[in-house]
Amino acid sequence: MTATAEHTKDSPIAGDILTVAREQVLDRGVGLSEDQVLQVLRLGDDRLDDLLALAHDVRMKWCGPEVEVEGIVSVKTGGCPEDCHFCSQSGRFPTPVRSAWLDIPGLVKAARETADSGATEFCIVAAVRGPDARLLAQVRDGIKAIRESGNDIQIACSLGMLTQEQVDELVAMGVHRYNHNLETAKSHFPQVVTTHSWEERWDTLRMVREAGMEVCSGGIIGMGETDEQRAEFAVQLADLDPHEVPMNFLIPQPGTPYEKYEPIEGKDALRVVAAFRLALPRTMLRFAGGRELTLGDLGAEKGMLGGVNAIIVGNYLTNLGRPAQQDIDMLADLKMPIKALSDSL
Amino acid sequence: MTFCVHCGRPPADGDHTPCRGGRAALEPPRFCGECARRMVVQITPAGWSARCSRHGESTSAEALALTD
Ligand code: SF4
Ligand SMILES: [Zn+2]
Ligand SMILES: [Zn+2]
Numbered sequence: 001m002t003a004t005a006e007h008t009k010d011s012p013i014a015g016d017i018l019t020v021a022r023e024q025v026l027d028r029g030v031g032l033s034e035d036q037v038l039q040v041l042r043l044g045d046d047r048l049d050d051l052l053a054l055a056h057d058v059r060m061k062w063c064g065p066e067v068e069v070e071g072i073v074s075v076k077t078g079g080c081p082e083d084c085h086f087c088s089q090s091g092r093f094p095t096p097v098r099s100a101w102l103d104i105p106g107l108v109k110a111a112r113e114t115a116d117s118g119a120t121e122f123c124i125v126a127a128v129r130g131p132d133a134r135l136l137a138q139v140r141d142g143i144k145a146i147r148e149s150g151n152d153i154q155i156a157c158s159l160g161m162l163t164q165e166q167v168d169e170l171v172a173m174g175v176h177r178y179n180h181n182l183e184t185a186k187s188h189f190p191q192v193v194t195t196h197s198w199e200e201r202w203d204t205l206r207m208v209r210e211a212g213m214e215v216c217s218g219g220i221i222g223m224g225e226t227d228e229q230r231a232e233f234a235v236q237l238a239d240l241d242p243h244e245v246p247m248n249f250l251i252p253q254p255g256t257p258y259e260k261y262e263p264i265e266g267k268d269a270l271r272v273v274a275a276f277r278l279a280l281p282r283t284m285l286r287f288a289g290g291r292e293l294t295l296g297d298l299g300a301e302k303g304m305l306g307g308v309n310a311i312i313v314g315n316y317l318t319n320l321g322r323p324a325q326q327d328i329d330m331l332a333d334l335k336m337p338i339k340a341l342s343d344s345l
Numbered sequence: 346m347t348f349c350v351h352c353g354r355p356p357a358d359g360d361h362t363p364c365r366g367g368r369a370a371l372e373p374p375r376f377c378g379e380c381a382r383r384m385v386v387q388i389t390p391a392g393w394s395a396r397c398s399r400h401g402e403s404t405s406a407e408a409l410a411l412t413d
Contacts, residue, residue: 069391071390096353096375098385104389113391251368263368293367314390319371324390 017043018050018218021278024145031238032163032322036172037231040275045267057306062281066339067331068244068310069284070156071114071324072120074317075102075142076135076211080127082195084183086220088253088318089127095187095255097318099145106140108149115153117313120341121265122146123156123179125317129196131159140173150340161196161204167211177214177243180204185233188225205240213244218288221272222250222264230272244310245283247273252320263290266299277307292322294329300327304334348381350374374403 017039024030043051047079053083079091079099088095102110107124124142126135136159143155149244157170158179170178182201189340190196200215209215217240219233237245249269252261269291277285287308304311311331313324331338348355351364353376363369373386377397384395392405 070357073389074387077387096351096383098383100385100387102387106389110389113389117390251371254363302409315388316391317388320388320393321371 027092052306067118071111076126085257125158130161179216183219185229216244218246246286246288249294286287346378353381
């Protein structure tokens with residue numbers, strides 16, 4: 001028997017990345033470096049369960065057992081001037097998505113559906129490069145109407161790139177968190193978007209943080225990035241140090257340049273989730289779009305036991321999700337308490 | 346239905362495999378089944394509605410009732 005064969009069976013290998021991560025991330029709370037994340041991403045399938053178990057331990061120790069549940073709605077759908085290659089809402093691609101505008105009663109209803117599902121977080125999203133005065137007025141009136149309906153759910157927004165003035169306006173409206181995804185590694189971004197830069201996105205996030213809003217920024221896995229770029233992205237997010245990182249898995253959208261991409265394998269998705277947890281021990285890591293297709297019901301559960309501690313329930317912006325109650329039931333089965341509104345205020 | 350609600354083509358025309366797979370299950374109808382016009386679709390956390398300028402609105406609630 002060779003030494004290597006013995007190692008895989010018996011005691012942990014000295015220098016084994018999971019052994020290193022246990023001491024560094026779990027015990028000391030120090031996230032993995034880029035090179036270390038890459039080592040994790042290259043672990044074989046035979047180590048996946050160990051990896052997920054460690055990521056879960058890290059999440060429990062540094063974030064706790066609670067899960068934040070969120071619902072989202074699109075206030076302005078389609079017709080976006082940008083060219084993000086994954087997006088069915090770009091006006092530059094021949095996708096079947098037509099422009100739509102959600103009225104105030106629609107926003108109030110969506111916020112109500114979200115609160116009724118048990119979620120504490122409601123994110124209002126628009127397909128725009130950045131908000132204009134009309135959109136900001138709609139968001140302002142929407143938030144006011146949601147409050148007047150007796151719904152005290154926390155409100156987040158995702159309205160594209162912002163000016164300082166717009167950041168200040170959102171703060172004044174009571175928006176407590178802002179989502180703006182970096183989407184992918186800086187080195188891969190020019191392959192995904194050509195109408196604006198990664199740095200422009202970063203600038204908005206910096207202003208959001210300085211204004212005192214919580215920063216929410218993640219991306220999409222499965223857009224042709226390499227393992228090296230996944231590791232790069234993980235540490236770039238760690239540098240940003242956001243409050244929350246939403247993780248999406250590409251759903252290839254008809255008519256977009258990524259229409260023919262294959263959804264990534266469930267095992268790879270779980271490996272990435274766990275690796276991101278080890279790079280970001282204290283950050284809220286949220287399951288967002290694509291998990292239904294990539295992971296299915298069983299995989300979603302594995303992810304919740306592999307580093308994830310937040311979830312979007314119900315439908316997404318242009319895609320449907322599984323019914324919210326199914327996720328709420330899953331959390332009950334896993335004995336993971338849902339973060340209450342009182343905890344986040 | 347005269348037209349596929351996911352791609353807008355008649356059922357006998359072309360390949361509808363992508364319209365039946367897992368991805369399509371996560372898509373609301375995008376084309377009117379009666380006239381193949383692209384519909385204005387609004388998704389909310391618990392449902393969707395889709396409006397054809399000619400044939401009016403359909404919703405997830407009606408679609409559920411049909412399958413019940
Ligand atoms: S900016 Fe947003 S809505 Fe517009 S194309 Fe990019 S991802 Fe889609
Ligand atoms: Zn079809
Ligand atoms: Zn019609």
